[in-house]
Structure formats: C-alpha cells, structure tokens
Amino acid sequence: MLVRSLVRKALIPHSLPIMSKQQTLGSFFSSARASASAPVAKKQKIEITTPELTPDPKTDSESEKDKEVVSESPNKPIFAVDDAKQLLSKETKESTHVPPISNSKPIPYSALADVFEKLEQESARLKNLAIASEFFQEILQSDRPEGLIQVTYLMINRLGPDYEPGLELGLGETLLLKAIAEGTGRAASQIKADYHRVGDIGLVAQQSRSRQPTMFKPKPLTVPVVFENLTQIARMTGNSSQARKIGIINKMLTACENQEAKFLMRSLEGKLRINFGEKSVLVALAKAFVENEASKRNKKGTAEALVQAEEKIKVAFSQTPNYEVIIKTALEYGIQNIVEHCTLKPGIPLKPMLAKPTKSITEILDQFQGEEFTCEYKYDGERAQLHLLEDGSIRIYSRNSEDMSERYPDLIAVVKAMKASNPNVNTLILDCECVAWDVEQKKILPFQVLSTRKRKDVQTSDIKVQVCLFAFDCLFYNGESLITQSLKERRSLLKDNLEPIEGKFQYAKGMDSSNVDEIQGFLDQSVKDACEGLMVKTLNGSESGYEPSKRSRNWLKLKKDYLEGVGDSLDLVVVGGYIGKGKRTGWYGGFLLATYNQDTGEYETACKIGTGFSEDDLKKLSETLKPTELSKPKGSFVYEKNNSNALPDVWFEPTLVFEVLTADLSLSPIYKAGAANYGKGISLRFPRFIRIRDDKGPEDATSSDQIIEFYERQANV
Numbered sequence: 001m002l003v004r005s006l007v008r009k010a011l012i013p014h015s016l017p018i019m020s021k022q023q024t025l026g027s028f029f030s031s032a033r034a035s036a037s038a039p040v041a042k043k044q045k046i047e048i049t050t051p052e053l054t055p056d057p058k059t060d061s062e063s064e065k066d067k068e069v070v071s072e073s074p075n076k077p078i079f080a081v082d083d084a085k086q087l088l089s090k091e092t093k094e095s096t097h098v099p100p101i102s103n104s105k106p107i108p109y110s111a112l113a114d115v116f117e118k119l120e121q122e123s124a125r126l127k128n129l130a131i132a133s134e135f136f137q138e139i140l141q142s143d144r145p146e147g148l149i150q151v152t153y154l155m156i157n158r159l160g161p162d163y164e165p166g167l168e169l170g171l172g173e174t175l176l177l178k179a180i181a182e183g184t185g186r187a188a189s190q191i192k193a194d195y196h197r198v199g200d201i202g203l204v205a206q207q208s209r210s211r212q213p214t215m216f217k218p219k220p221l222t223v224p225v226v227f228e229n230l231t232q233i234a235r236m237t238g239n240s241s242q243a244r245k246i247g248i249i250n251k252m253l254t255a256c257e258n259q260e261a262k263f264l265m266r267s268l269e270g271k272l273r274i275n276f277g278e279k280s281v282l283v284a285l286a287k288a289f290v291e292n293e294a295s296k297r298n299k300k301g302t303a304e305a306l307v308q309a310e311e312k313i314k315v316a317f318s319q320t321p322n323y324e325v326i327i328k329t330a331l332e333y334g335i336q337n338i339v340e341h342c343t344l345k346p347g348i349p350l351k352p353m354l355a356k357p358t359k360s361i362t363e364i365l366d367q368f369q370g371e372e373f374t375c376e377y378k379y380d381g382e383r384a385q386l387h388l389l390e391d392g393s394i395r396i397y398s399r400n401s402e403d404m405s406e407r408y409p410d411l412i413a414v415v416k417a418m419k420a421s422n423p424n425v426n427t428l429i430l431d432c433e434c435v436a437w438d439v440e441q442k443k444i445l446p447f448q449v450l451s452t453r454k455r456k457d458v459q460t461s462d463i464k465v466q467v468c469l470f471a472f473d474c475l476f477y478n479g480e481s482l483i484t485q486s487l488k489e490r491r492s493l494l495k496d497n498l499e500p501i502e503g504k505f506q507y508a509k510g511m512d513s514s515n516v517d518e519i520q521g522f523l524d525q526s527v528k529d530a531c532e533g534l535m536v537k538t539l540n541g542s543e544s545g546y547e548p549s550k551r552s553r554n555w556l557k558l559k560k561d562y563l564e565g566v567g568d569s570l571d572l573v574v575v576g577g578y579i580g581k582g583k584r585t586g587w588y589g590g591f592l593l594a595t596y597n598q599d600t601g602e603y604e605t606a607c608k609i610g611t612g613f614s615e616d617d618l619k620k621l622s623e624t625l626k627p628t629e630l631s632k633p634k635g636s637f638v639y640e641k642n643n644s645n646a647l648p649d650v651w652f653e654p655t656l657v658f659e660v661l662t663a664d665l666s667l668s669p670i671y672k673a674g675a676a677n678y679g680k681g682i683s684l685r686f687p688r689f690i691r692i693r694d695d696k697g698p699e700d701a702t703s704s705d706q707i708i709e710f711y712e713r714q715a716n717v
C-alpha cells in the first residue's frame with residue numbers, strides 16, 4: 001500500500017487543457033529512494049542448497065477464472081437467492097476442508113495460511129466464498145470468536161481501518177529479499193535471481209526457508225503473534241527501523257512451516273494474491289454469522305437470510321468501515337441488526353457517495369422525470385469529509401478515508417472558529433470539496449494550484465495556497481445521523497445552523513430548476529467560475545437519502561469537458577509498457593491499461609495508450625514505473641495471450657492510475673475489460689492521457705462493471 005501510494009505521488013504536473021487534480025513531484029523520489037537504499041544490519045550468510053523454484057502456477061491458468069464471474073453493477077449483491085442456496089448447500093460446505101480451530105489455543109497461523117492456500121488454488125467463486133466463510137464460522141464457534149477480527153484484517157492485507165494512519169504494509173522488495181537471505185542463510189544474489197525468475201517473493205521465501213536444527217524448534221506462529229509483529233513492523237520508523245524490521249521478519253521466518261512463509265512475505269509486501277477481494281470477505285462474514293446464529297438455534301441458515309445479511313453487512317460497513325466494530329456488533333446484536341448499531345460516528349469516516357456520469361441535460365431530465373432535483377456546482381478540488389467530534393476535536397478525511405487533518409491545519413482553524421460562533425453545534429459530519437482560493441480576487445482557483453500545496457509537515461505560517469471548503473451535504477448533526485433524510489432536509493439543516501465564512505467555508509452553489517435553458521446557463525456559469533460542471537441530485541423523497549459508498553443514479557455528474565464521447569473520463573490501471581522508439585527512445589513510449597474487476601480482484605486489459613504525453617511526462621513515468629517492472633505478468637492480469645498485439649514489452653506491478661479520455665468504446669477481440677459479459681472485452685478507441693490520479697489506488701480505478709455500463713449507455717444496449 002505504502003509503495004503504491006508513494007509511486008502514485010511521483011509525477012510532476014504538466015500542461016494539458018483539461019488537466020486537473022494533478023500531482024506534484026514533491027519529496028517523493030527522495031523518500032522512495034531513501035527507503036529502498038536504507039542501511040540494514042549485516043549478518044554472516046551460509047550457502048545452502050535450495051529446492052528448484054517453480055514459477056507461480058496461477059500465471060498461466062488464470063484465464064479460466066473470469067468465466068465464473070457473473071457481471072453485475074457495483075452496488076448489486078454478489079449473489080441472488082439461487083447462488084446463496086448453492087453456497088449454503090451441504091455439498092459446497094463439505095468440500096471446503098477448512099482446518100478446525102481448537103478452543104483452548106489462539107488461532108494457529110498455519111490454519112490461516114492453509115485457508116489462503118485454498119483460496120489461491122481455487123478458481124470458482126462460490127467455492128472460495130464457502131472456504132472463507134467455513135473458516136470464519138469455525139472461529140465464531142470457538143471460545144474466542146473475536147479472533148475473527150485479526151483474521152479478517154489479515155485476509156484483506158491490512159492491520160486496521162483505512163483511516164488509521166501508520167498501519168500500511170507494503171515493504172520494499174529490497175528489504176524483503178534481504179530479510180529472506182538473512183533468515184535462510186542463502187546468498188542474497190541467489191535470492192534475487194530466484195525472485196527475478198519466479199516473480200513472487202512469497203514463493204521465494206517458502207522455498208528458501210532453511211531447515212531448523214531439530215534441537216531448536218521455535219514455537220509455531222499464531223494469528224495474534226503474526227498480527228502483532230506485522231503491526232510493530234508497520235509502525236516502525238527512524239534510522240534503525242530497517243534492521244529492526246528485518247530482525248522481526250527473520251524471527252517469524254524461522255518459525256514458519258509449510259506455506260506460512262509464502263503468505264507471511266506476501267503480507268509484508270502488501271500483495272497477498274489470494275484472489276479474494278474485500279467485497280467477498282464481507283459476504284463470507286455475512287454467511288458465517290448467518291450460519292453460526294442459525295446453528296445456535298439448531299437450525300440451518302436460509303438463502304433469504306444470507307441475501308439480507310449480505311446487504312446489511314455492506315450497508316453497515318459503508319457507514320462504519322471498521323471490521324472491529326462490525327464484528328463486535330454482529331457478535332453482540334446479531335448480523336441482521338448491525339445496521340442500526342453501526343451508524344455514523346464522528347471520527348469514523350464513512351465511504352462517500354459517488355455519482356454516475358451523464359452526457360447531456362436531456363439525459364438528466366429523462367433520468368429525473370417528475371422528480372424534484374437540484375443542480376450544484378461541481379467544484380474541482382479535493383473531496384473532504386469534515387468531522388467534528390464530541391470532545392471538540394476536528395478531523396478531515398479524503399475520498400479514500402485518509403486522515404488529512406495534518407495537511408490542512410488552516411481548515412481545522414476555520415472549523416474551530418465556526419464552532420465557536422455556532423455554540424449549538426456539538427457534533428457534525430459534512431461532505432465538502434476543498435478548493436484553492438484566490439484571497440484577493442475572491443474566486444476559485446483551478447485544481448493545478450491546489451496540487452502545488454505541501455502535503456506533509458504543513459505549518460499554517462508556511463501555507464501559500466489558501467483553500468475554501470464548499471460544503472454540499474450534512475450527514476450527521478448533534479448526535480443524529482441524517483443519511484436517511486431527504487437532501488432538501490439535510491440542506492436546510494446545514495444552512496439553518498452554520499453561518500458561511502466567505503473564502504473559508506461556503507455552501508456549494510445550487511439551483512433548483514428543471515428548465516433546460518436555465519440548467520445550460522448554470523452549467524456555463526459553473527465553468528466560468530472554474531468548476532468542472534454540475535452535480536445534479538435528487539432533492540426530495542426517500543430516493544434522495546445519502547447512500548454511502550454507492551455510485552448512485554440519484555447523483556449525476558455533468559462535466560462540461562465530457563459532453564461528447566462516453567460522458568466521462570476513465571481511470572485505468574497501468575499494467576504494461578512498450579519500449580519507446582525514435583524520439584521516445586530510452587523511455588516507455590506507450591502503456592497497457594486495465595480496468596479493475598472488483599469481484600475477482602483481477603486487472604482486465606482495456607487499451608494501449610501512447611497519446612497525450614509530453615516528453616517530460618514520459619521521462620517521469622519511466623522513472624516511476626521502471627522499479628515496478630515485473631519479470632512476468634501477474635496471475636491477476638487478464639489479457640489475450642495468443643495475440644502479440646495485446647502483449648506489452650514489459651509488465652508492471654499495478655500502482656498507477658491514469659485518467660484517460662476516449663472517443664468511444666468498442667468490443668475488441670484482444671482486450672478483456674468486462675469480457676465476462678460479451679465474450680469479447682470492451683476497449684477504448686483513440687485513448688488520450690489526461691493525468692495521473694494520485695487520489696485513486698488501482699482498486700479505485702474504473703471497474704469492469706463500470707466500463708460495461710459506459711459501453712451499454714453509449715451503444716444504447
């Protein structure tokens with residue numbers, strides 16, 4: 001994760017007409033290089049012979065996997081009642097062979113590694129859900145059901161909620177290879193060569209593990225011990241931290257048995273590769289709770305209960321994205337009651353509501369037929385979720401739930417002042433856009449200006465780019481969640497209770513009208529005022545509630561620059577590169593891009609891109625991407641293997657997301673995005689690079705479901 005976000009921060013801005021939200025070079029390169037080359041403790045190495053390493057078996061057998069996947073919209077449940085029935089069937093249950101959990105002992109790490117191995121080897125989706133949920137159920141039935149919290153985090157390769165800083169895994173390959181060399185006594189050069197051949201640090205670790213002398217057998221690893229050690233490693237900073245990290249890794253490696261080393265190293269690297277995404281983890285949790293609760297009543301879980309539980313756990317998680325809270329609440333109140341008990345809480349950022357793209361005002365009018373709606377300026381800045389906690393503290397979270405409070409001390413001061421002048425306000429959650437502001441001219445500045453603001457160690461006195469918060473929604477007010485209320489009510493509550501402060505805290509400019517000319521005029525005005533276009537939202541009735549984490553039809557975005565084509569840009573993951581020729585010699589001259597399939601965790605190729613880059617872009621991109629080159633494609637890449645036109649010269653670890661414009665989308669014999677739907681993939685015609693999305697990780701990229709939606713809308717399918 002850390003590596004991913006570092007790499008994403010590596011490019012400097014360039015000038016393109018519709019460029020926005022770009023990033024600055026900042027201190028990225030120095031810190032990335034520093035961490036890669038930091039000194040580590042030296043240890044004597046003993047040469048040992050190692051078993052032959054076999055390449056990652058998934059790489060060539062992945063193509064079958066996506067056939068299992070049913071296409072669905074991002075917010076649709078993973079399965080319907082029929083699938084749920086199959087999942088609950090005796091046959092599926094009996095075929096999982098998950099390891100039993102003993103009552104009296106902490107969960108052995110070997111049991112979790114065994115489950116990871118099964119998930120990695122199994123390609124059928126329902127089977128994978130059954131394996132994970134059977135294991136979860138074993139834990140729930142033991143006398144330490146709360147052990148499920150650490151198991152869940154390890155399964156999604158995190159150590160705590162997104163918004164808790166300092167818990168990122170994703171150690172550099174140099175450090176990990178060194179740790180393997182020291183921990184196993186093999187020569188570093190040999191380990192490195194193996195890694196370049198196999199392309200999987202986990203496999204290298206597993207097969208390099210030195211045999212321990214029989215007289216010294218370390219205690220087997222347990223889930224709590226591994227979790228604790230990983231947390232310590234993630235939190236370690238400072239000069240000697242590299243050596244200390246290696247020390248802890250070595251200790252764990254010595255205790256590893258069978259496939260434990262493989263998953264331990266992959267966890268440390270931040271790439272677990274079990275092909276079991278977070279969405280599936282939530283479903284597996286729902287199933288485990290449903291079955292566990294039913295078995296306490298000597299009953300069996302029903303398919304209907306499972307479908308309901310899936311919906312509930314997803315809603316609860318979108319409001320309280322914290323597995324500890326979710327699991328403890330489900331244990332206390334039952335899975336079917338979690339939504340009421342996992343409501344919004346200042347200090348826990350909820351997953352933001354997202355918008356669907358539209359291409360024209362008439363499309364909006366068609367969509368909102370007969371409904372009351374409002375148009376708001378679509379500000380071009382950075383999404384900011386503002387939380388005022390009961391103890392008076394203030395936090396600001398990003399679109400991805402990162403805590404940005406340290407980055408915006410000036411905004412914290414504004415909110416403090418606002419609270420002081422509005423003594424009735426105790427607690428609050430506001431959804432806002434933070435925008436660069438010209439103090440003298442009293443106007444909005446483009447995103448490029450905001451992107452030059454320092455991101456770390458920001459002192460109020462050093463701030464050169466002033467910002468203004470534009471609030472567009474109020475989600476929580478004085479102890480009460482407002483998300484089920486209509487937008488009209490939420491908007492009134494906001495405006496009635498908080499006084500705007502010009503240039504510091506303002507309301508999103510809005511207009512309630514369904515007149516085409518008025519909307520067109522408002523759209524034009526928004527662009528003149530340095531905005532991207534309009535957000536059009538259902539205003540009244542139950543449809544106008546705030547839907548955390550959903551890309552909803554009740555919020556439409558109308559971007560001036562995208563009224564032609566497919567209605568929006570796409571954000572695609574860079575998975576491959578083409579060696580540059582002619583003027584581009586020495587750099588990559590083009591890139592292979594992919595959508596992210598949220599259900600399978602796979603990257604499905606969507607196009608090759610070589611247009612829209614300045615020379616400077618290509619130079620910087622080459623520097624950034626070079627260290628992420630892979631010796632072979634990852635098992636999670638879905639691409640056409642039998643057509644050389646679809647193969648890049650080099651493959652990359654997915655770290656970077658490009659925002660890309662396209663003339664239109666078409667079905668393609670050589671690309672694979674959304675291929676589960678049409679047999680053929682969907683591809684971009686005449687793609688053009690706009691900028692890097694540093695606020696999006698690979699998993700936030702345009703999903704395969706979204707590209708299907710884009711395609712169907714454009715083709716009127």
Ligand SMILES: Nc1ncnc2c1ncn2[C@@H]1O[C@H](COP(=O)(O)OP(=O)(O)OP(=O)(O)O)[C@@H](O)[C@H]1O
Nearest residue numbers: 354355376377378379380382383433472508535557
């Ligand atoms: N009035 C507004 N209401 C809601 N969002 C707004 C408003 N003004 C600006 N925004 C911003 O617009 C974003 C949604 O549109 P946009 O397509 O630019 O974002 P994205 O991150 O590329 O896409 P998405 O969030 O849909 O994946 C919001 O996340 C928010 O940051």
